[in-house]
Amino acid sequence: xxxxxxxxxxxxxxxxxxxxxxxxxxxxxxxxxxxxxxxxxxxxxxxxxxxxxxxxxxxxxxxxxxxxxxxxxxxxxxxxxxxxxxxxxxxxxxxxxxxxxxxxxxxxxxxxxxxxxxxxxxxxxxxxxxxxxxxxxxxxxxxxxxxxxxxxxxxxxxxxxxxxxxxxxxxxxxxxxxxxxxxxxxxxxxxxxxxxxxxxxxxxxxxxxxxxxxxxxxxxxxxxxxxxxxxxxxxxxxxxxxxxxxxxxxxxxxxxxxxxxxxxxxxxxxxxxxxxxxxxxxxxxxxxxxx
Amino acid sequence: xxxxxxxxxxxxxxxxxxxxxxxxxxxxxxxxxxxxxxxxxxxxxxxxxxxxxxxxxxxxxxxxxxxxxxxxxxxxxxxxxxxxxxxxxxxxxxxxxxxxxxxxxxxxxxxxxxxxxxxxxxxxxxxxxxxxxxxxxxxxxxxxxxxxxxxxxxxxxxxxxxxxxxxxxxxxxxxxxxxxxxxxxxxxxxxxxxxxxxxxxxxxxxxxxxxxxxxxxxxxxxxxxxxxxxxxxxxxxxxxxxxxxxxxxxxxxxxxxxxxxxxxxxxxxxxxxxxxxxxxxxxxxxxxxxxxxxxxxxxxxxxxxxxxxxxxxxxxxxxxxxxxxxxxx
Numbered sequence: 001x002x003x004x005x006x007x008x009x010x011x012x013x014x015x016x017x018x019x020x021x022x023x024x025x026x027x028x029x030x031x032x033x034x035x036x037x038x039x040x041x042x043x044x045x046x047x048x049x050x051x052x053x054x055x056x057x058x059x060x061x062x063x064x065x066x067x068x069x070x071x072x073x074x075x076x077x078x079x080x081x082x083x084x085x086x087x088x089x090x091x092x093x094x095x096x097x098x099x100x101x102x103x104x105x106x107x108x109x110x111x112x113x114x115x116x117x118x119x120x121x122x123x124x125x126x127x128x129x130x131x132x133x134x135x136x137x138x139x140x141x142x143x144x145x146x147x148x149x150x151x152x153x154x155x156x157x158x159x160x161x162x163x164x165x166x167x168x169x170x171x172x173x174x175x176x177x178x179x180x181x182x183x184x185x186x187x188x189x190x191x192x193x194x195x196x197x198x199x200x201x202x203x204x205x206x207x208x209x210x211x212x213x214x215x216x217x218x219x220x221x222x223x224x225x226x227x228x229x230x231x232x233x234x235x236x237x238x239x240x241x242x243x244x245x246x247x248x249x250x251x252x253x254x255x256x257x258x259x260x261x262x263x264x265x266x267x268x269x270x271x272x273x274x275x276x277x278x279x280x281x282x283x284x285x286x287x288x289x290x291x
Numbered sequence: 292x293x294x295x296x297x298x299x300x301x302x303x304x305x306x307x308x309x310x311x312x313x314x315x316x317x318x319x320x321x322x323x324x325x326x327x328x329x330x331x332x333x334x335x336x337x338x339x340x341x342x343x344x345x346x347x348x349x350x351x352x353x354x355x356x357x358x359x360x361x362x363x364x365x366x367x368x369x370x371x372x373x374x375x376x377x378x379x380x381x382x383x384x385x386x387x388x389x390x391x392x393x394x395x396x397x398x399x400x401x402x403x404x405x406x407x408x409x410x411x412x413x414x415x416x417x418x419x420x421x422x423x424x425x426x427x428x429x430x431x432x433x434x435x436x437x438x439x440x441x442x443x444x445x446x447x448x449x450x451x452x453x454x455x456x457x458x459x460x461x462x463x464x465x466x467x468x469x470x471x472x473x474x475x476x477x478x479x480x481x482x483x484x485x486x487x488x489x490x491x492x493x494x495x496x497x498x499x500x501x502x503x504x505x506x507x508x509x510x511x512x513x514x515x516x517x518x519x520x521x522x523x524x525x526x527x528x529x530x531x532x533x534x535x536x537x538x539x540x541x542x543x544x545x546x547x548x549x550x551x552x553x554x555x556x557x558x559x560x561x562x563x564x565x566x567x568x569x570x571x572x573x574x575x576x577x578x579x580x581x582x583x584x585x586x587x588x589x590x591x592x593x594x595x596x597x598x599x600x601x602x603x604x605x606x607x608x609x610x611x612x613x614x615x616x617x618x619x620x
Contacts, residue, residue, distance in 0.1 A: 036407060038357075038414060087584060094480075096406075100353045101583055103410060104539060107357070108579030111532060115573040224528060228415035235411055266426045269418045276412065277400050284404050 007140040008261045009254055014146040016253020017153035018211050020246035022226060023233035024157060025204030031240030032177040032197040034095065035085050035102040041227030042113040043073055043202045047209025048218040049121060052128040055213075062130045062214050063148070066207045077202025080109065082195040110223070117220040127217035149211040156207065157246050160200075164242065173197050177240075232272045236279055238289020248287055317452055321445050329444050330516065331561050336451045337513050338557040340458050341534035342541070342549035344505040347462050348498050349535075350543030351474040354406045358413035360530035361420050362390040362503040366510020367517070367525040368424060371437035379442060383450065383511045390507025391500045398496035417526045424522035436521035439514050451512050458505045463546055465498070474498060532572075533560070536579050542589025551590060 022044060029037045050069045054060040060068070085102055092098035131145040164170035175183040176193045184190045212218065212226075233252050237244030255275065256268045279286065298305065321329050341359050349356050369386035377385070397416075401409040428434055465471050473494045476484040485491050510525075517524065533556070534549075541552025556575075563571050586592050 030407075036410060084580065084584070091587070096353055096481075099407070100355055101587070103355050104535070105580050105583045107532070107535065108576045108583065111572050111576035112580070115569040115576065118569045119573065225418060228418055231411045231414055235408065239407065264426060264430070266422050266429070269415065269422050270426075273415070273419050280400055280404065280408060280412075284408065 003140065004261070005258070007142075008257045010140070011142065011146060012254035012257035013250050014142075014150040014253070015257060016250030017150035017157075017246075018208060018249070019229055019233050019252050020249025021153040021156060021204060021211070022208040022230040023237060023245035023249050024160060024242055025201035025208070026230045027234045027237070027240055027242060027245045028160075028204070029198055029201035030234070032173055033081055033085060033194050034099055035081070035106060035198070036099070037198075037201065038103065038106050038227055038231070039110040039113060039223075040201070040205050040230050041223035041225070042110055042117075043077070043205035043223075044209040044212065044226045044230075045117065045218070045220060045223040046073060046076075046113065047206030048213040048222065049117065049126065049209075049220060050206075051210040051213045052126040052218055053121075055128045055130070056126075062128060062210060063152070066210050069206050069210065070203050073206035074199040074203040076199075078195045078199035080202075081198035082191065084109070085198070086191060086194070110227075114220065114223055121220055123220055125217040125219050126213075128213050129217075130214040132214070143215075145214045149214060152207075152211060156204065157242070160204070161242050169193075169196070228269065229272070232276055235276060236286055238286025241286065241288045244286055244288030251287075314456075321448060326444050329448050331558070333444070333448050333451050333516070334561055335554050335557040336448075336455045337509055338533060338537060338553035338560075339455055339550050340451075340505050340509045341530070342537040342553040343458060343462055343546065344502040345534045346538040346543045346546075346549040347465065348474075348495075348502040350538060350549075351466075351471070351478050352406075352495060352498075353478045354402070354495065354499075355410045356413045356499070357410060357535070358416040358531055359506055359534045360526055360528060361413070361416040362394065362506035363510040363513070363530050364417070364420055364526035365390050365393060366507040366512075367514040367520055368437070368510075369507070370511040370514035371439050371520055371525075374440060379446070379450070383454070383508050386511035387504040387508035390510070391504040393507075394500040394503030395496060398499045402495045402499065403492050417528055417531060421522040421526045424526070428522070436519055436524075438519055439517060441518060442515040447512060447515060451509075454505070454508055454512060459546065459550070461501075461505075465501070466546065470494060470498060532575075536575055538589075539579060540582055540589055542586075542591030544588050545591055548589050548591040 022040070025043075026037060026040045029035055029040070047066075047069055050072070051062050051065040054065045054068065055062050084105055088101050088105060089098050092101055129145075131148055132143050134141050135144055136142075162170075164173060172183065172188045172193050173196070175186065175188055176190050176197075180190045180194075183193075208226075209218075212222075229252065233248045234245055236251065237246070237248030252272060252275075255271060259265075259268050259271045317332070320332060341363065345356065345359050348354065366386035366389070369389050370382055373382050373385065397412065401412045428436070466474075473484065473489045473491075476487065476489065477491055477495065481491055514520065534553070537552035537556050538549040539552070540556065541550065542548030560571070582589060
């Protein structure tokens with residue numbers, strides 16, 4: 001029993017890395033652009049489905065697929081911010097009104113992407129497993145891709161963190177998030193910065209989709225549940241906090257595996273909700289959130 | 292007699308007359324049409340309640356609830372579970388009450404905080420409800436889905452009609468009351484509203500719960516025409532999207548905006564959805580984005596715009612008429 005719990009926890013941590021990656025992009029988009037991007041899961045879906053297409057159709061290694069998919073999704077996210085959300089921001093009477101309008105516009109975009117994908121690719125399951133052979137580790141059985149996806153997610157998480165905290169562009173992004181007007185006066189091209197951060201969020205979602213596609217059969221309807229998980233992880237970790245997203249992702253990963261493995265697979269989302277409720281009552285800023 | 296002047300002086304009278312005509316038309320509707328038209332009108336009325344009650348809370352305060360489907364589905368399941376035990380009209384009240392209490396709990400946890408937490412919380416609520424119901428059905432009741440005995444079209448139609456009248460009247464009165472003003476000031480600037488002595492949390496929670504009451508009651512009335520429901524049918528994101536879309540399309544500033552949106556798109560939905568579901572949803576998504584971008588006040592926002600453009604023409608005509616009268620005397 002102890003060994004079973006230990007193995008569930010390890011798999012949960014590995015699984016949580018991907019959740020952290022999904023949440024990170026969302027957190028970045030909300031933290032910088034003030035857009036609660038509920039289309040995030042649809043970008044995950046696009047990443048996953050395109051990986052499947054490249055893998056099955058053109059025999060591209062799924063782990064190399066982001067080289068092609070990444071720029072595509074970055075461009076899509078970039079365009080969304082540079083056209084739709086930028087216009088909404090310019091026309092909104094107040095920041096609060098902008099957040100509400102942007103949310104509703106994102107809700108519309110969600111349906112556009114989802115049903116566009118459904119028309120193009122249908123609703124069938126698309127299995128494109130990769131590296132799914134079993135290995136023994138410390139006397140327990142694991143699937144290889146769990147380690148690989150975790151390593152990639154962690155590496156990307158660290159890279160994005162370093163990019164935001166150390167690089168010149170990262171400093172511009174943080175300055176814009178803090179106060180776009182003043183950042184503009186300091187010579188930051190804020191429109192470019194906002195669009196780039198939104199694109200970066202979409203890119204991270206796309207890579208998340210690629211990682212998911214190595215583990216489970218994907219479909220065009222997978223966006224919505226992924227958005228829900230990403231949103232819950234973001235709130236748990238603290239809105240706008242990148243390390244917080246990662247910690248909360250791992251926490252959610254462990255909880256989901258323990259609930260599914262020891263108790264009841266259908267009840268994972270209600271358990272997330274219970275956690276969310278406790279958190280909002282006790283510490284609304286999230287695990288690593290400021291203020 | 293100048294028609295434009297008659298309209299502007301007797302506006303209230305005309306409005307009441309128009310409303311009475313509509314009410315008479317709807318009450319007598321089943322007498323001279325086929326059953327399919329009655330069902331169509333029932334669906335339109337369902338969307339009217341959902342859109343109007345969504346706009347009551349989210350349209351005025353700016354706190355975007357993305358979960359009308361959760362409360363609607365709660366009503367459907369209340370009906371499925373209680374249909375054998377209680378009379379239909381009692382279940383409508385119970386379904387509304389269940390949604391009211393559920394919304395109260397959600398509001399108490401999330402509405403103390405910034406709007407973003409509320410939105411995130413409501414977004415996944417549909418999955419939350421689906422999983423809870425699936426768990427109860429498979430593990431405790433040992434069955435999958437529920438059958439609901441059909442009730443004749445006219446009973447459902449009149450029940451729905453009464454609910455629409457009650458809802459629209461209640462929401463009209465709420466909007467005119469102190470609470471309506473409080474909601475608007477919360478939407479404008481919540482901090483300022485608080486400083487003016489409005490108990491913002493209590494107002495938000497109460498109005499959110501009231502709007503959910505109507506959604507739950509609608510779910511009960513909508514349930515019999517589904518005949519069979521399971522968790523995925525009852526709690527479908529579709530019923531979250533449509534009312535929001537309709538309210539935005541019609542315009543959330545006044546009460547008739549969502550009603551017009553619901554009637555137009557309820558009709559389109561009934562006629563187009565079956566064959567081309569995905570194209571239909573794709574088109575709705577595009578229209579939604581376009582409306583938010585170009586018509587922030589929805590179709591109702593067009594009226595003052597047109598008035599200001601046509602106003603010049605009308606007053607010119609009127610002046611012309613006056614000049615003619617002057618010349619005659």
